[in-house]
Amino acid sequence: MDEAPENKRVKGTGAKFAYDTIRYEILALTLAPGALLDETSLAERFVMSRSPVREALIKLAGEGLVVTLANRSTIVAPIDVTSFPKYVEALDIAQRMNTRLAAQLRTEADLKAIARRQKQFETAVRSGGHLAMSEANKLFHMAIAEAGKNPYLTSFYARLLDQGRRMLHLHFQYLERGQDGILLTDEHAQMYEAIYARDIDRADALAHAHTRQFSANFMAYLQENHSAAMPLGGPKLA
Template sequence: MTKSQGTAQKQAKGLGARYVYDELKREILTLDLEPGAPLDETTLSERFAMSRSPIREALIRLGAEGLVVTLSNRSTLVAPVNLAEFPRYVEALDFLQRINTRLAARHRTDADIVAMEKLARAFDQACEGNDFLAMSASNRDFHMAVAEAGKNFYLARSYGHLLDEGRRILHMHFEFIQNSESDELLNSDHVDMIEAIRRQDVAKADQLAHDHTRQFHRRFVNFLAAKYDDDFDFERPFPT
């Protein structure tokens, strides 16, 4: 094998792993692959028509992001959504959302503001089109633009991991939000956040970021309550 042939094979392998990673990540975030679903390397290899090496590489990357878990018997599953830990998740999200937004208000540039405005419009357009995948992606991108404006790579990276985990929770209740009788549920705070960051009003940016987290928490709690049906009529006979 020539050196150029070997390089071409390595590039193809890299592209294959990236394709598998992108596809599986999309399916996990949109819940097409449900929490707890098995991810067998052999089955995935047949599905994507490639060797197990790029499959394994993609699964390792997804595992590093907390989207899949490998059990002691070496089997791999889509990571569960641990609702028992949801309050702790919200606490962490609130902290990172507030600190990154505060830093953005201190350190933002004009280019940062332009990027935020563009992504806020993308989120609004996704909402208008009822495109749930685009909604969660553009929402993440907007908040990451805020974090990048804060100029702290470490805080931004941690924030990004939390936002990715939260995308599955968002997808669980997007339909509930869209069908809600209250238009307020879909109102975006992004424009107000941008304005506070533009004015470099750290206290206002902090408050808006905190309110944004509380709104996310309230929406999900309302969704869980709405999914519980206690309207049973036990006096009425069951159909035969």
């Protein structure tokens, strides 16, 4: 999984250190959605000037992880539940297309890479920890995307996974609590088998079902934990 940056840095790498640290804490939900990011406080914490912190925040804003308000203060971007149906729609299209292409174009080297990532995911499920599960899940799906040989779709998919990483973390936290992670290892294994067999239609159907499963579990998490505080709404699942 993504590792928290060590508390040391090479001279001249202040902006990268600040970026890596803040990004990790946002994705890990250590910094809660809506939390204020004060440049002065962060500069003091990282023992650096405000300039590299500002540079890091600008980069994070470009990734949609932080938001600059009208009063020029910066906060961790809220998780916009109301846009979740549109997010799932885009994720589903990217996931299905990449998986279809992987089934069509995969090489033996691709199969080995996908299998290796699947074993890493199984290890994360057994050892527990939703952050490790989330990161291993991303690496598995990116191995599939890379097997599809379309760098544009791969890049789009990676950005979607990063943009939804906090929702995915909550999803895996929910699965970890319910001990349903084994279900995902089965789904991953079935996707691998379809790609191995070059069964394009089955790979497509499994990718679609995988997205629906994520959507259903995330909505269940919200209803269980935030039904009184967050607006709910999601894609209708057939």
